[in-house]
Amino acid sequence: MKLRRGALREALGLALLLLPPLLGPASAVEPISLGLAIAGAAASALTGFISYPRLYCYFRECCLQRHDRRVAAALEENLDKRLFGQHLVSKVVVKAVKGFLNNSNVKKPLTLSLHGWTGTGKNFVSKIVAESIYKRGLQSKYVHQFVATLHFPHAHNINHYKDQLQSWIRGNVSICPRSLFIFDEMDKMHAGLIDSIKPFLDYYEFLDGVSYRQAIFIFLSNAGAEKITEVALDFWRNGKRREDIQLQDMQNALSVSVFNNKNSGFWHSTLIDRNLIDYFVPFLPLEYKHVKMCVRVEIESRGYAVDEDILTRIADEMTYFPREERIYSDKGCKTVDAKLDYYYDF
Numbered sequence: 001m002k003l004r005r006g007a008l009r010e011a012l013g014l015a016l017l018l019l020p021p022l023l024g025p026a027s028a029v030e031p032i033s034l035g036l037a038i039a040g041a042a043a044s045a046l047t048g049f050i051s052y053p054r055l056y057c058y059f060r061e062c063c064l065q066r067h068d069r070r071v072a073a074a075l076e077e078n079l080d081k082r083l084f085g086q087h088l089v090s091k092v093v094v095k096a097v098k099g100f101l102n103n104s105n106v107k108k109p110l111t112l113s114l115h116g117w118t119g120t121g122k123n124f125v126s127k128i129v130a131e132s133i134y135k136r137g138l139q140s141k142y143v144h145q146f147v148a149t150l151h152f153p154h155a156h157n158i159n160h161y162k163d164q165l166q167s168w169i170r171g172n173v174s175i176c177p178r179s180l181f182i183f184d185e186m187d188k189m190h191a192g193l194i195d196s197i198k199p200f201l202d203y204y205e206f207l208d209g210v211s212y213r214q215a216i217f218i219f220l221s222n223a224g225a226e227k228i229t230e231v232a233l234d235f236w237r238n239g240k241r242r243e244d245i246q247l248q249d250m251q252n253a254l255s256v257s258v259f260n261n262k263n264s265g266f267w268h269s270t271l272i273d274r275n276l277i278d279y280f281v282p283f284l285p286l287e288y289k290h291v292k293m294c295v296r297v298e299i300e301s302r303g304y305a306v307d308e309d310i311l312t313r314i315a316d317e318m319t320y321f322p323r324e325e326r327i328y329s330d331k332g333c334k335t336v337d338a339k340l341d342y343y344y345d346f
Contacts, residue, residue: 061135061136061140061141063176063177064178071097071101072098072132078132079093082124085286086120086121086283088284089283092281093281108213110278114221115225115282115283116228116284119286119334121333126182126218133216143180143182144172144181146165147185148186149185152189158193161193162193162196165193165197166196169212173211177212177213181218182220183197186221187221194271197271200217202274202276224254224257224258228250228254228283229285236325236327242284242287285328285332288318288329290329294336295315295336298336313343
């Protein structure tokens with residue numbers, strides 16, 4: 001409200017300055033005419049003032065709305081507070097997004113491929129990235145989500161899907177260069193459809209007069225989850241801390257695993273062998289302690305006092321693997337909401 005009042009005061013002040021040349025001697029003006037003149041001049045001045053981009057974007061959502069430094073700071077803070085058990089993800093995503101936004105001469109769009117089991121936080125991280133860049137997050141008109149089995153369900157319609165998808169990407173990047181595209185279930189997407197995205201991810205300065213270099217693409221997939229778990233288990237069985245796992249311990253194994261997964265559309269596409277994916281981001285399977293963290297945060301977000309007995313009971317009811325060690329949650333934190341509904345009278 002302070003900004004609105006300040007804008008209005010400046011507009012009215014400008015209107016009063018304009019009155020003498022507009023109206024001439026005050027004695028020649030009827031009261032009602034004077035009121036209309038003031039209102040008209042104020043409206044004209046205010047319209048011009050609101051057309052100033054920063055003020056306009058205060059009232060309405062704009063492309064490139066937030067300063068790049070604010071985006072990076074918000075992203076880092078949100079991941080630190082709201083994401084559990086994913087030290088590699090926090091490090092890689094913050095570094096990748098921050099570096100991309102601060103680079104005034106990027107050569108290609110930023111392309112992140114998030115891999116891991118269901119419930120480990122892939123959708124959650126893409127949501128945080130969207131919220132960090134645009135105030136409305138996933139509801140922003142500059143953020144576009146696709147789910148393979150929902151939006152592209154029929155293989156026989158692949159050519160139609162290709163045309164639609166390419167037109168959608170081209171049209172939205174033309175409107176907003178910093179468009180964000182999120183593709184879920186990439187391992188279930190037809191290889192031909194994946195390859196239809198390839199030109200937009202490449203090192204072209206322009207394609208048909210449009211530059212895609214400021215856009216961000218995020219792919220979500222379960223492909224490679226077995227390899228991620230294998231590395232994590234090796235560390236655990238050798239008495240090493242989970243936090244000691246480094247990206248290089250995962251990166252090569254993960255990219256090879258995804259590339260060689262013949263059940264994945266990735267295997268048949270050219271995105272990997274053309275090195276168009278900038279980062280393969282591994283999501284580690286979540287442990288018992290991480291599930292408890294998810295339960296606690298969800299209870300607090302609903303405005304209820306945390307009951308430690310219920311919190312422990314919910315975490316205990318989750319199923320864990322491998323069967324002997326029972327280290328990792330089968331569904332991560334995905335079913336926490338449903339279990340809370342059962343225990344709390346919401």
